[in-house]
Amino acid sequence: MGLLDWRSGSPERPDAIRIDDRAVSRAELRALAAAAAEDVRGLDRVAVEATPSLETVVAVVGALLAGTAVVPVPPDAGTAERTHILRDSAAGAVLAPSALARGATPAGLPVIPVDLTRRSDANPPEPDPDGTALILYTSGTTGAPKGAVLSRRAVAACLDGLAEAWEWTPDDLVVHGLPLFHVHGLVLGVLGPLRVGSRLHHVGRPLPRRYAAAGGSLYFGVPTIWSRIAADPAAARPLRAARLLVSGSAALPATVFADLEGLTGHRIIERYGMTETLITVSARAAGPRRPGSVGLPLPGVRTRLVDERGQPAPADGTTIGGLEVSGPTLFDGYLNRPDADAATRTADGWFRTGDAATIGPDGWHRIVGRTAVDIIKSGGYRIGAGEVEDALLAHPGVREAAVVGTAHPDLGQQVTAYVVGDGVDEAELIDFVARHLSAHKRPRRVRLVDSLPRNALGKVQKSQLAAD
Template sequence: MSPLSLDLSPDLFPALTEAQADPDGPGAHRPALRFGDRSLTYGELAATASPLAARVAEAGRIAVWATPTLETAVAVVAALLAGVPAVPLNPKSGESELGHIVSDSAPTLVLAAQGTQLPSALAALERLDIDIDTSAPATSLPSPGTSDPETPALIVYTSGTTGPPKGAVIPRRAIATTLDALADAWQWTGDDVLVHGLPLFHVHGLILGILGPLRRGGSVRHLGRFETAGVARELSEGATMLFGVPTMYHRIAETLPDDPALAKALARARLLVSGSAALPVHDHERIAQATGRRVIERYGMTETLMNTSVRADGEPRAGTVGVPLPGVELRLTEEDGTTAVEAYDGETVGEIQVRGPNLFTEYLNRPEATAAAFTEDGWFRTGDMAVRDPDGYVRIVGRKATDLIKSGGYKIGAGEIENALLEHPGVREAAVTGEPDADLGERIVAWIVPADPQSPPTVDELADHVARRLAPHKRPRVVHHLDALPRNDMGKIMKRALTHD
């Protein structure tokens, strides 16, 4: 692992500063952002974002209507240049959720693309339209309002699965250290061209997918919405990296047998990265077989940004999220939350706890929730359960609240059973939960979307299949057949919605 130098200066985007200093230099003409047929060079981005930054510099806190557009990227860059915290808003959020976020974060402005119709929950906010005018005279890039790396940069709201969404306050320090650690792990440079179609209201699509290329001085091509044809086109035309979530890679895996152009394009990529949820091993193998390229996974959260990743110079092992990133400490703990799990045996399950410069500062206006999220010695309780292989690779087996099943005296992670079920030819999608059992404590329940609804696999067939691959105590005792699994905007399965009447 190479040594890592973390830049904690207030300048998050050195390439923008360089382009501003020399508007006729080669750096100013390098591509920065492209959304469909609209694009900005670094010089144009500086000329567009700098006057907007000057306009919001005294705003205190701003909201950004985070559509997958050039305007959203410019707005967030402008806020970061001004040193003003930005609150990305999910355009698919309902009125009550938006109302909660606006009330909680109290922005003074909402930035949106011209012509965008905003919901009534934002009606009380002053609106500032984002004007992409590359012909405007260039102005100097503002210095951030503070040089303190602890200054809030973004307030990103969690999904709110256990109550109203909480605003995670992400400082400039966390953004810089995470992106620099990923540059080390992925050998990410200014020569890389990233393609993705992720939403821009969360960590994956916005921080990694937009701010990551800009910090490196490289470029990003956003698809607007994910399509395999767009992936093939951009990777065939010079893009070097692809970021996606498991549902996207599943669509790629399904399309590959009938699309040789897609297979050829993926084979040209330097790096294929999946995150936000576990990528099933079955999809890993189908993509690798068709393209010769293996998808690598990384692991992060809104509160921690990125914690681990398979390295570009490491072994791309399906089913793992690699090793801790430079600067990140990671440990597994027993149920008491303090006793460390020392085993590196690929079997002993513990809760992941992390600490390091990648962590958020607090939950906005929620001191009790912030205190509860950390141990007394500063470790963040992720709520994710994992095992560690002998070489330190981390394998996540599920969430503590929904994916840790205690059955017959064993602690079982739902994730490994889901992967085993997906290897059955009769299973298209799978989720695993636990339910009370008088004898076992909890019994394992499988929720299956069958490949052929007219001939779904039976509970005995699936139980035998899992028992052969894992162990008899990990076999499902109950199977429910569904038309589709409930998922959120990021493609994560919403297990709390899996109920059997």
């Protein structure tokens, strides 16, 4: 089987692939994509204006059929970010919906409109599985976004591992409303159904009422979506009929896990991955689900913890270490950035994720956060920001919380919390955390804010808070 399986499922079912209010059969998508493939054949890389639309799906699948690497461009990217992605990737053209396909891009590339009136019955040969499928741009803490090069083989390994872990079959209907320029929405949410053979319903804007009305069996969401659904019982209760609810891209608050269980009867599946590794760790459909934990490595994936000196850290469930990953889902490297590759690879070929984690004796993983911003070194203690955030979120007046380390003349760093809440004050919250956690973990400062800065996937941008 190639990267995408056109034989599974029901090829002629007219609503197999639904994007917002437009639906096509798998056979029709194949014909639309084959026509798009003819427009890009011979190009090594092509950018795709990744709007939440049927045109985006056709463009991505068409490029993959042609053996052309896809470079998704966020539709809300500013001029500087867009120009950087197009120039750095050396894309040969941009595929865009007809309404956006006017003239050339800021980088001077031709724009090819995705025409949903064209069909082709061409059957191009399956490209080399070691060839590049996607170049996904990911932002670090410094510098311009880097292009992570993902092979067709790595994408297939990720999706096959998830199909096994989640018992994902052609009988499923996958529902989500995620952006189509990240791993979660594009790889899992579009290429996943096309490889497994299941149906797909992308609901457009990820509103709770749209999730409720979709009637799916397998739902994908980020914590922001699940939090909004948990706050809307009328939207949550219809999800009882689903088979699995899956959360990823950021840590799911334990309070949201509990609220969803009460409303839907589901203990939500949490999983872990990043652009460079795809999904590597997940809870299983047939196994336990533990709030705050992301489960066990997928088939073929190995993980380990190291301390600050790079030495092995114990998998005792409490020791926090840097998480390193090895396995078939890893990317091929950063485009044009051998320096960044060298910084993230160990001498024996493992990838340094930059995330801090604990691993229990039973192999279960808990992600504490990014080592750069989520491990706070205060007065000789190493404090996980996530633990303090969970304690704050247990207060009934706290709706959102983010914890960072800020400079302190005596402690080195102090625990500083940013809180969105109702009728709470700083002293009350500091005391509340001190009653639930060790005294050294309590926030020294609590700043009450109207909102937290988030990216398109709902992740809090802590670098902005730490710089405040």
